[in-house]
Amino acid sequence: MITAATIAIFIAMFLAILRGIVGPTFYDRILAVNMFGTKTVLLIALLGFVMGRPEFLDIAIVYALINFISVIGVLRYSDSNEFKHHKNPPDRES
C-alpha cells in the first residue's frame, strides 16, 4: 500500500507541474509550486519507509520549512508593480 501511495503522489506531482507550466497567471504557478512542494514532503516521507530508512523524515521536515519560506518570500515581492496582474497584459505574459 505504501507503493500505491507513492505512485499516487507521483501522479499528483505530474499534474501539479503541468499546471505550473501552462498556468495563465503568476499566481497559478505559485499555487502549483506550493502543491509540488507539499507533495515532495510526502514523497520523501513515503520513500523513507519504502527503502527502510526512516531517517529521511529529517529531510522532509527541512523541506516543508523551506517550501513555506520560499512561497511567502515570493509572494512578498508580488506587491511590487513588476508582478501586478493586468486584465489585458500589454506586451508580455503576466
Add this chain to the structure above:
Amino acid sequence: MDVLINIFSGAFLLIGSFLCISGGVGIIRFPDFYTRMHAVGITDTLGAGLILIGLMPLSTDVFVFAKLCMILLLTLLIGPTTSHVLAKAAMHNGLAPKLNSGICTQADEEGTGSLNP
C-alpha cells in the same frame, strides 16, 4: 495485531492517495484561479494529514513517530497559511474571480474593475 495495524495504515494511505489525486485533477480541470486554490488547499491539507497518519503505525521507533507528528503539525499549520496569503495577494493585486453573470448581476454592473484599489 499485525494484521490490524496493516489494515489501519492501508486504509488511511488509500484515502490520502485518493485525495491527492483528486487535488491534482482539480488543479488541472477547474476554470479559475480561486477554484483551483480551493481544490488544492483542501486536498493538500487533508491528503497529507491522512498519509502521515497512515505512516504512523508503521514506525519502528519513538523518534520516527515524533518526527511524523512534527511533519503533521507543520503541514496543518503551513497549508492554510499559504492558501490565505496566496488568495490575499491575488485579490490585492487585482486578479478578479470569474463570476457567473446570471448569478452575480451586481458585480457585473459595477464591473470587475471595482476589485482594483
